[in-house]
Amino acid sequence: MARIIAGVASSHVPAIGAAIDNKQTEEPYWKRVFSGFEKSKEWMAEAKPDVAIVVYNDHASAFSVEFVPTFALGCAAEFPPADEGWGPRPVPVVKGHPELAAHIAQSVILDEFDLTIVNKMEVDHGLTVPMNLLFGSPKEWPCPVIPLAVNVVLYPPPTGHRCFMLGRAIRKAVESYPEDLNVVIFGTGGMSHQISGPRAGLINKKFDTAFLDNLTKDPKKLTRIRHLEYMREAGAEGIEMVMWLIMRGALDDKVDEVYRFYTVPASNTAVGHIILENRKRAKGKAGKVKRAAARAVSLVRRSK
Protein backbone atom coordinates (compact mmCIF):
# COMPACT_ATOMS: atom_id res chain seq x y z
CA MET A 1 0.00 0.00 0.00
CA ALA A 2 1.20 3.52 -0.74
CA ARG A 3 1.11 6.00 2.12
CA ILE A 4 1.63 9.70 2.73
CA ILE A 5 4.42 10.02 5.27
CA ALA A 6 4.71 13.78 5.57
CA GLY A 7 3.65 17.18 4.35
CA VAL A 8 5.85 20.13 3.53
CA ALA A 9 4.70 23.71 3.09
CA SER A 10 6.89 26.34 1.53
CA SER A 11 6.64 29.71 -0.17
CA HIS A 12 7.54 29.72 -3.86
CA VAL A 13 8.75 33.29 -4.41
CA PRO A 14 10.16 33.63 -7.97
CA ALA A 15 13.04 35.81 -6.74
CA ILE A 16 14.27 32.81 -4.70
CA GLY A 17 14.56 30.89 -7.96
CA ALA A 18 16.36 33.82 -9.57
CA ALA A 19 18.78 33.98 -6.63
CA ILE A 20 19.58 30.27 -7.09
CA ASP A 21 19.95 30.59 -10.86
CA ASN A 22 22.15 33.69 -10.56
CA LYS A 23 24.26 32.14 -7.77
CA GLN A 24 23.39 34.78 -5.19
CA THR A 25 22.56 32.37 -2.38
CA GLU A 26 25.60 33.43 -0.33
CA GLU A 27 24.70 37.14 -0.38
CA PRO A 28 23.54 38.20 3.10
CA TYR A 29 19.98 39.06 1.96
CA TRP A 30 19.50 35.62 0.42
CA LYS A 31 21.58 33.65 2.91
CA ARG A 32 19.02 34.60 5.56
CA VAL A 33 16.38 32.85 3.44
CA PHE A 34 18.35 29.82 2.30
CA SER A 35 19.86 29.04 5.69
CA GLY A 36 16.33 28.33 6.89
CA PHE A 37 16.10 25.38 4.51
CA GLU A 38 19.38 23.63 5.37
CA LYS A 39 17.76 21.39 7.97
CA SER A 40 14.86 20.74 5.62
CA LYS A 41 17.17 19.41 2.93
CA GLU A 42 18.72 17.05 5.47
CA TRP A 43 15.26 15.94 6.53
CA MET A 44 14.25 15.33 2.92
CA ALA A 45 17.43 13.38 2.17
CA GLU A 46 16.56 11.11 5.07
CA ALA A 47 12.84 10.84 4.25
CA LYS A 48 13.71 9.75 0.68
CA PRO A 49 10.15 9.81 -0.67
CA ASP A 50 9.34 7.58 -3.64
CA VAL A 51 6.96 10.18 -5.03
CA ALA A 52 6.18 13.85 -4.27
CA ILE A 53 2.79 15.42 -4.90
CA VAL A 54 3.37 19.15 -5.32
CA VAL A 55 0.37 21.44 -4.90
CA TYR A 56 1.19 24.77 -6.52
CA ASN A 57 -0.20 27.44 -8.75
CA ASP A 58 0.67 28.36 -12.28
CA HIS A 59 1.53 32.03 -12.84
CA ALA A 60 0.29 32.64 -16.38
CA SER A 61 2.81 30.14 -17.75
CA ALA A 62 0.93 26.93 -18.65
CA PHE A 63 -2.51 28.51 -18.29
CA SER A 64 -3.34 31.98 -19.59
CA VAL A 65 -6.82 33.48 -19.30
CA GLU A 66 -7.97 31.25 -22.18
CA PHE A 67 -8.88 28.50 -19.74
CA VAL A 68 -8.56 28.46 -15.98
CA PRO A 69 -8.93 25.05 -14.33
CA THR A 70 -9.62 25.15 -10.59
CA PHE A 71 -7.74 21.91 -9.89
CA ALA A 72 -5.49 20.45 -12.60
CA LEU A 73 -3.62 17.21 -12.00
CA GLY A 74 -0.47 16.55 -14.01
CA CYS A 75 -0.69 12.99 -15.34
CA ALA A 76 2.15 13.24 -17.89
CA ALA A 77 5.45 11.35 -17.86
CA GLU A 78 7.38 14.61 -17.71
CA PHE A 79 6.92 18.33 -17.20
CA PRO A 80 9.51 20.68 -18.74
CA PRO A 81 10.31 23.97 -16.98
CA ALA A 82 8.36 26.86 -18.54
CA ASP A 83 9.85 29.91 -20.20
CA GLU A 84 8.45 32.63 -17.96
CA GLY A 85 9.69 35.43 -20.16
CA TRP A 86 13.43 35.23 -19.53
CA GLY A 87 14.12 31.67 -20.70
CA PRO A 88 13.28 28.44 -18.82
CA ARG A 89 14.89 28.05 -15.38
CA PRO A 90 18.02 25.88 -15.58
CA VAL A 91 16.48 23.08 -13.53
CA PRO A 92 16.00 19.42 -14.51
CA VAL A 93 12.88 18.30 -16.33
CA VAL A 94 10.34 17.17 -13.73
CA LYS A 95 9.52 13.48 -14.18
CA GLY A 96 5.96 12.50 -13.41
CA HIS A 97 4.37 9.36 -12.02
CA PRO A 98 1.59 8.77 -14.57
CA GLU A 99 0.35 5.55 -12.95
CA LEU A 100 -0.20 6.97 -9.47
CA ALA A 101 -1.48 10.24 -10.98
CA ALA A 102 -4.09 8.41 -13.04
CA HIS A 103 -5.08 6.38 -9.99
CA ILE A 104 -5.51 9.57 -7.91
CA ALA A 105 -7.52 11.24 -10.69
CA GLN A 106 -9.87 8.29 -10.96
CA SER A 107 -10.30 7.98 -7.21
CA VAL A 108 -10.90 11.66 -6.37
CA ILE A 109 -13.25 12.25 -9.32
CA LEU A 110 -15.42 9.41 -8.09
CA ASP A 111 -15.21 11.08 -4.69
CA GLU A 112 -16.81 14.11 -6.36
CA PHE A 113 -13.76 16.32 -6.92
CA ASP A 114 -13.94 17.20 -10.61
CA LEU A 115 -10.28 17.56 -11.49
CA THR A 116 -8.96 18.63 -14.86
CA ILE A 117 -6.55 16.05 -16.24
CA VAL A 118 -3.44 17.52 -17.83
CA ASN A 119 -1.32 15.33 -20.08
CA LYS A 120 0.94 18.07 -21.40
CA MET A 121 2.10 20.90 -19.20
CA GLU A 122 5.10 23.07 -18.48
CA VAL A 123 5.79 23.95 -14.87
CA ASP A 124 6.93 27.33 -13.58
CA HIS A 125 8.65 28.67 -10.45
CA GLY A 126 5.56 27.86 -8.40
CA LEU A 127 6.59 24.21 -8.56
CA THR A 128 10.35 24.32 -9.11
CA VAL A 129 11.32 26.81 -6.38
CA PRO A 130 10.00 24.68 -3.47
CA MET A 131 11.72 21.66 -5.06
CA ASN A 132 15.02 23.52 -5.05
CA LEU A 133 14.50 24.53 -1.44
CA LEU A 134 13.89 20.95 -0.32
CA PHE A 135 16.00 18.94 -2.78
CA GLY A 136 18.75 21.46 -3.57
CA SER A 137 19.96 21.74 -7.15
CA PRO A 138 20.73 18.19 -8.31
CA LYS A 139 21.31 17.11 -11.94
CA GLU A 140 18.12 15.04 -11.76
CA TRP A 141 15.29 15.41 -9.26
CA PRO A 142 15.53 12.51 -6.80
CA CYS A 143 11.93 11.33 -7.18
CA PRO A 144 8.98 11.53 -9.57
CA VAL A 145 6.55 14.39 -9.01
CA ILE A 146 2.81 14.70 -9.47
CA PRO A 147 1.94 18.38 -9.99
CA LEU A 148 -1.45 19.60 -8.78
CA ALA A 149 -2.07 23.09 -10.09
CA VAL A 150 -4.69 25.13 -8.23
CA ASN A 151 -6.24 28.33 -9.55
CA VAL A 152 -5.46 31.13 -7.10
CA VAL A 153 -5.04 33.79 -9.78
CA LEU A 154 -8.62 34.34 -10.94
CA TYR A 155 -10.98 35.10 -8.07
CA PRO A 156 -12.46 33.09 -6.52
CA PRO A 157 -10.01 30.27 -5.88
CA PRO A 158 -11.47 27.14 -4.27
CA THR A 159 -12.31 27.63 -0.59
CA GLY A 160 -9.94 26.47 2.10
CA HIS A 161 -12.50 23.92 3.18
CA ARG A 162 -12.78 22.51 -0.33
CA CYS A 163 -9.00 22.31 -0.53
CA PHE A 164 -8.79 20.50 2.80
CA MET A 165 -11.41 17.97 1.69
CA LEU A 166 -9.57 17.42 -1.61
CA GLY A 167 -6.51 16.62 0.48
CA ARG A 168 -8.54 14.02 2.34
CA ALA A 169 -9.65 12.48 -0.95
CA ILE A 170 -6.05 12.41 -2.18
CA ARG A 171 -4.98 10.60 1.00
CA LYS A 172 -7.66 7.99 0.43
CA ALA A 173 -6.56 7.61 -3.19
CA VAL A 174 -2.91 7.18 -2.27
CA GLU A 175 -3.75 4.63 0.42
CA SER A 176 -5.69 2.54 -2.08
CA TYR A 177 -2.74 2.34 -4.48
CA PRO A 178 -1.35 -1.20 -4.34
CA GLU A 179 2.35 -0.42 -4.77
CA ASP A 180 4.43 0.13 -1.64
CA LEU A 181 5.34 3.84 -1.99
CA ASN A 182 6.24 6.56 0.48
CA VAL A 183 4.70 9.84 -0.61
CA VAL A 184 5.45 13.38 0.55
CA ILE A 185 2.95 16.10 -0.30
CA PHE A 186 3.93 19.76 -0.75
CA GLY A 187 1.67 22.76 -0.22
CA THR A 188 3.28 25.83 -1.72
CA GLY A 189 2.78 29.59 -1.96
CA GLY A 190 2.25 32.27 0.65
CA MET A 191 2.70 33.38 3.22
CA SER A 192 1.32 36.91 3.61
CA HIS A 193 2.08 39.08 0.61
CA GLN A 194 0.54 41.54 -1.78
CA ILE A 195 2.31 42.32 -5.02
CA SER A 196 -0.45 44.29 -6.74
CA GLY A 197 -1.93 47.74 -6.31
CA PRO A 198 -1.17 50.59 -3.92
CA ARG A 199 -1.29 48.26 -0.87
CA ALA A 200 1.58 46.12 -2.23
CA GLY A 201 4.17 45.13 0.35
CA LEU A 202 1.65 44.09 2.97
CA ILE A 203 3.01 41.55 5.46
CA ASN A 204 1.13 40.21 8.48
CA LYS A 205 3.39 38.19 10.73
CA LYS A 206 0.68 37.70 13.35
CA PHE A 207 -1.63 36.11 10.82
CA ASP A 208 1.13 33.94 9.42
CA THR A 209 2.19 32.73 12.87
CA ALA A 210 -1.38 31.89 13.81
CA PHE A 211 -1.78 30.08 10.49
CA LEU A 212 1.34 27.98 11.11
CA ASP A 213 0.29 27.20 14.70
CA ASN A 214 -3.14 26.05 13.62
CA LEU A 215 -1.86 24.16 10.60
CA THR A 216 -0.30 21.73 13.03
CA LYS A 217 -2.85 21.75 15.83
CA ASP A 218 -6.23 22.78 14.53
CA PRO A 219 -6.36 22.82 10.72
CA LYS A 220 -10.15 22.63 10.73
CA LYS A 221 -10.17 26.12 12.21
CA LEU A 222 -8.22 27.29 9.17
CA THR A 223 -10.82 25.81 6.83
CA ARG A 224 -13.26 28.43 8.15
CA ILE A 225 -11.15 31.38 6.93
CA ARG A 226 -13.06 33.11 4.18
CA HIS A 227 -11.42 34.56 1.08
CA LEU A 228 -12.12 38.09 2.30
CA GLU A 229 -10.09 37.42 5.44
CA TYR A 230 -7.14 35.99 3.50
CA MET A 231 -7.04 39.02 1.22
CA ARG A 232 -7.63 41.56 3.96
CA GLU A 233 -5.22 40.09 6.50
CA ALA A 234 -2.61 38.34 4.36
CA GLY A 235 -2.71 40.42 1.17
CA ALA A 236 -4.46 39.93 -2.15
CA GLU A 237 -1.95 37.26 -3.20
CA GLY A 238 -1.73 35.73 0.30
CA ILE A 239 -4.94 33.92 -0.61
CA GLU A 240 -2.75 31.22 -2.15
CA MET A 241 -2.32 29.79 1.35
CA VAL A 242 -5.48 27.77 0.64
CA MET A 243 -3.11 25.42 -1.18
CA TRP A 244 -1.42 24.55 2.11
CA LEU A 245 -4.75 23.13 3.26
CA ILE A 246 -4.72 20.50 0.50
CA MET A 247 -1.41 19.31 1.91
CA ARG A 248 -2.77 19.38 5.45
CA GLY A 249 -5.97 17.58 4.49
CA ALA A 250 -3.89 14.77 3.04
CA LEU A 251 -2.20 14.19 6.41
CA ASP A 252 -3.59 12.50 9.49
CA ASP A 253 -5.53 14.55 12.04
CA LYS A 254 -2.64 14.37 14.50
CA VAL A 255 0.78 15.20 13.13
CA ASP A 256 4.18 16.07 14.53
CA GLU A 257 5.64 19.41 13.56
CA VAL A 258 9.29 18.57 12.97
CA TYR A 259 10.50 21.89 11.60
CA ARG A 260 9.39 25.47 11.02
CA PHE A 261 11.03 28.52 9.48
CA TYR A 262 9.75 32.03 8.91
CA THR A 263 11.47 35.14 7.60
CA VAL A 264 10.56 38.51 6.08
CA PRO A 265 11.12 39.43 3.31
CA ALA A 266 12.01 37.60 0.14
CA SER A 267 11.30 40.23 -2.48
CA ASN A 268 7.67 41.21 -1.59
CA THR A 269 6.80 38.18 0.48
CA ALA A 270 6.89 36.60 3.91
CA VAL A 271 8.60 33.23 3.55
CA GLY A 272 6.99 30.48 5.60
CA HIS A 273 7.97 26.85 5.77
CA ILE A 274 6.85 23.91 7.88
CA ILE A 275 7.37 20.13 7.88
CA LEU A 276 4.65 17.94 9.35
CA GLU A 277 5.07 14.19 9.80
CA ASN A 278 2.32 11.64 10.10
CA ARG A 279 2.73 9.54 13.21
CA LYS A 280 3.60 5.91 12.69
CA ARG A 281 0.34 4.01 12.37
CA ALA A 282 -0.48 1.08 14.61
CA LYS A 283 0.70 -1.99 12.77
CA GLY A 284 -0.82 -5.44 12.71
CA LYS A 285 -4.33 -6.57 13.36
CA ALA A 286 -5.48 -3.82 15.72
CA GLY A 287 -4.55 -1.11 13.25
CA LYS A 288 -6.17 -2.90 10.35
CA VAL A 289 -9.43 -3.40 12.23
CA LYS A 290 -9.47 0.24 13.26
CA ARG A 291 -8.91 1.43 9.70
CA ALA A 292 -11.52 -0.91 8.30
CA ALA A 293 -14.01 0.39 10.86
CA ALA A 294 -13.21 3.98 9.93
CA ARG A 295 -13.71 3.16 6.27
CA ALA A 296 -17.05 1.54 6.97
CA VAL A 297 -18.20 4.61 8.86
CA SER A 298 -17.19 6.94 6.04
CA LEU A 299 -18.98 4.73 3.51
CA VAL A 300 -22.15 4.84 5.55
CA ARG A 301 -21.87 8.62 5.77
CA ARG A 302 -21.42 8.97 2.06
CA SER A 303 -24.35 6.78 1.17
CA LYS A 304 -26.70 8.93 3.24
Next chain:
Amino acid sequence: MTRARHDYDDIPGTFVFDAERSRQGYGINMFCMSLMKDENRKAFKANEAEYLKKFKLTPEQTDAVLKRDYNRMLELGGNIYFTAKLGATDGHSFRHLAATMTGSTQEDYADMMLKGGRSVEGNRSRSGRGAVGSVLGEQGKPKGAKKAVKAKGKSARSKAGKSKSAKPKSKAKRR
Protein backbone atom coordinates in the same frame (compact mmCIF):
# COMPACT_ATOMS: atom_id res chain seq x y z
CA MET B 1 -22.30 48.95 -17.11
CA THR B 2 -21.09 49.82 -13.65
CA ARG B 3 -19.12 47.29 -11.70
CA ALA B 4 -21.06 45.08 -9.31
CA ARG B 5 -20.23 45.71 -5.64
CA HIS B 6 -18.36 43.08 -3.65
CA ASP B 7 -17.32 42.65 -0.03
CA TYR B 8 -13.66 42.76 -1.09
CA ASP B 9 -14.06 46.27 -2.54
CA ASP B 10 -13.68 47.34 1.09
CA ILE B 11 -10.00 46.34 1.09
CA PRO B 12 -7.98 49.49 0.39
CA GLY B 13 -5.44 49.73 -2.43
CA THR B 14 -6.45 46.40 -3.94
CA PHE B 15 -7.93 45.38 -7.29
CA VAL B 16 -9.26 41.85 -7.02
CA PHE B 17 -8.97 40.00 -10.33
CA ASP B 18 -12.46 38.58 -10.47
CA ALA B 19 -14.64 37.22 -13.28
CA GLU B 20 -15.79 40.67 -14.34
CA ARG B 21 -12.26 42.08 -14.54
CA SER B 22 -11.10 38.92 -16.29
CA ARG B 23 -13.72 39.42 -18.99
CA GLN B 24 -12.93 43.11 -19.29
CA GLY B 25 -9.16 42.62 -19.31
CA TYR B 26 -8.92 39.64 -21.63
CA GLY B 27 -7.12 41.72 -24.27
CA ILE B 28 -4.58 43.20 -21.83
CA ASN B 29 -3.78 39.81 -20.38
CA MET B 30 -3.47 38.07 -23.74
CA PHE B 31 -1.24 40.91 -24.95
CA CYS B 32 0.96 40.32 -21.89
CA MET B 33 0.99 36.56 -22.57
CA SER B 34 2.29 37.26 -26.07
CA LEU B 35 5.37 38.87 -24.50
CA MET B 36 6.59 35.45 -23.38
CA LYS B 37 8.05 35.10 -26.89
CA ASP B 38 11.18 37.01 -27.74
CA GLU B 39 10.10 37.91 -31.29
CA ASN B 40 6.91 39.46 -29.89
CA ARG B 41 8.84 41.43 -27.30
CA LYS B 42 10.94 42.86 -30.11
CA ALA B 43 7.92 43.68 -32.28
CA PHE B 44 6.20 45.38 -29.35
CA LYS B 45 9.27 47.45 -28.51
CA ALA B 46 9.68 48.47 -32.16
CA ASN B 47 6.20 50.02 -32.33
CA GLU B 48 4.13 49.72 -29.19
CA ALA B 49 0.88 51.36 -30.33
CA GLU B 50 0.86 49.40 -33.58
CA TYR B 51 1.53 46.09 -31.83
CA LEU B 52 -1.30 46.70 -29.33
CA LYS B 53 -3.86 47.00 -32.14
CA LYS B 54 -3.83 43.21 -32.47
CA PHE B 55 -5.43 42.77 -29.04
CA LYS B 56 -8.65 44.80 -29.21
CA LEU B 57 -7.94 46.95 -26.18
CA THR B 58 -10.18 49.89 -25.29
CA PRO B 59 -8.59 53.35 -25.68
CA GLU B 60 -8.26 53.53 -21.85
CA GLN B 61 -6.49 50.18 -21.73
CA THR B 62 -4.15 51.12 -24.57
CA ASP B 63 -3.34 54.37 -22.80
CA ALA B 64 -2.62 52.58 -19.51
CA VAL B 65 -0.26 50.12 -21.23
CA LEU B 66 1.60 52.82 -23.17
CA LYS B 67 1.97 54.94 -20.02
CA ARG B 68 2.92 51.87 -17.93
CA ASP B 69 0.22 52.83 -15.46
CA TYR B 70 0.17 49.48 -13.66
CA ASN B 71 -2.58 50.34 -11.19
CA ARG B 72 -4.85 51.49 -14.02
CA MET B 73 -4.11 48.26 -15.92
CA LEU B 74 -5.26 46.27 -12.88
CA GLU B 75 -8.34 48.40 -12.54
CA LEU B 76 -9.20 47.79 -16.18
CA GLY B 77 -8.89 44.03 -15.91
CA GLY B 78 -5.18 43.29 -16.07
CA ASN B 79 -3.77 40.75 -13.65
CA ILE B 80 -0.43 41.22 -11.95
CA TYR B 81 1.01 37.85 -13.09
CA PHE B 82 0.29 38.92 -16.65
CA THR B 83 1.27 42.58 -16.42
CA ALA B 84 4.52 41.45 -14.79
CA LYS B 85 5.45 40.09 -18.22
CA LEU B 86 5.23 43.65 -19.55
CA GLY B 87 7.40 44.68 -16.62
CA ALA B 88 9.90 41.95 -17.47
CA THR B 89 9.95 43.16 -21.09
CA ASP B 90 11.04 46.54 -19.73
CA GLY B 91 13.62 44.76 -17.56
CA HIS B 92 11.79 45.18 -14.25
CA SER B 93 11.29 42.69 -11.43
CA PHE B 94 8.11 42.05 -9.43
CA ARG B 95 9.54 44.14 -6.62
CA HIS B 96 10.20 47.04 -8.95
CA LEU B 97 6.60 46.94 -10.19
CA ALA B 98 5.24 46.62 -6.67
CA ALA B 99 7.16 49.70 -5.57
CA THR B 100 5.89 51.59 -8.62
CA MET B 101 2.29 50.70 -7.81
CA THR B 102 2.61 51.94 -4.24
CA GLY B 103 3.92 55.27 -5.47
CA SER B 104 7.08 55.09 -3.39
CA THR B 105 10.67 55.15 -4.57
CA GLN B 106 12.50 51.85 -5.10
CA GLU B 107 14.73 52.60 -2.11
CA ASP B 108 11.87 53.44 0.24
CA TYR B 109 9.94 50.34 -0.80
CA ALA B 110 12.94 48.03 -0.38
CA ASP B 111 13.57 49.60 3.00
CA MET B 112 9.95 49.08 4.08
CA MET B 113 10.17 45.40 3.12
CA LEU B 114 13.41 44.90 5.03
CA LYS B 115 11.72 46.40 8.09
CA GLY B 116 8.95 43.81 7.94
CA GLY B 117 6.71 45.13 5.16
CA ARG B 118 3.59 47.27 5.17
CA SER B 119 1.63 46.83 8.38
CA VAL B 120 -1.92 45.56 8.16
CA GLU B 121 -2.90 48.03 10.90
CA GLY B 122 -4.81 50.83 9.26
CA ASN B 123 -4.79 48.96 5.94
CA ARG B 124 -7.59 46.46 6.51
CA SER B 125 -10.66 48.34 5.50
CA ARG B 126 -11.92 51.46 3.77
CA SER B 127 -15.10 51.54 5.80
CA GLY B 128 -13.47 50.84 9.16
CA ARG B 129 -15.66 47.79 9.69
CA GLY B 130 -12.49 45.80 9.44
CA ALA B 131 -12.14 42.24 10.53
CA VAL B 132 -15.75 41.25 11.22
CA GLY B 133 -16.10 37.49 11.23
CA SER B 134 -12.40 36.81 10.89
CA VAL B 135 -10.98 33.52 12.12
CA LEU B 136 -7.33 34.46 12.69
CA GLY B 137 -7.50 38.27 12.51
CA GLU B 138 -7.95 40.61 15.44
CA GLN B 139 -11.53 39.50 15.98
CA GLY B 140 -10.62 35.85 15.81
CA LYS B 141 -8.87 35.87 19.14
CA PRO B 142 -10.50 34.18 22.09
CA LYS B 143 -12.10 36.40 24.72
CA GLY B 144 -9.67 37.99 27.12
CA ALA B 145 -6.87 38.05 24.57
CA LYS B 146 -7.65 41.57 23.43
CA LYS B 147 -5.89 43.48 26.19
CA ALA B 148 -3.89 45.55 23.75
CA VAL B 149 -6.89 47.15 22.03
CA LYS B 150 -6.14 50.79 21.48
CA ALA B 151 -8.71 53.41 22.46
CA LYS B 152 -8.75 54.69 18.89
CA GLY B 153 -10.36 51.67 17.30
CA LYS B 154 -12.43 50.71 20.30
CA SER B 155 -15.93 51.49 19.12
CA ALA B 156 -15.58 49.77 15.78
CA ARG B 157 -13.96 46.76 17.35
CA SER B 158 -16.41 46.25 20.17
CA LYS B 159 -19.21 46.50 17.65
CA ALA B 160 -17.56 43.87 15.50
CA GLY B 161 -16.92 41.79 18.59
CA LYS B 162 -20.62 41.61 19.36
CA SER B 163 -21.66 40.35 15.97
CA LYS B 164 -18.77 37.91 16.04
CA SER B 165 -19.77 36.39 19.38
CA ALA B 166 -23.04 35.23 17.88
CA LYS B 167 -21.55 33.85 14.70
CA PRO B 168 -19.07 31.13 15.56
CA LYS B 169 -21.57 29.20 17.65
CA SER B 170 -23.84 28.55 14.70
CA LYS B 171 -20.81 27.75 12.57
CA ALA B 172 -19.50 25.28 15.11
CA LYS B 173 -22.79 23.46 15.01
CA ARG B 174 -22.78 23.18 11.27
CA ARG B 175 -19.38 21.62 10.96
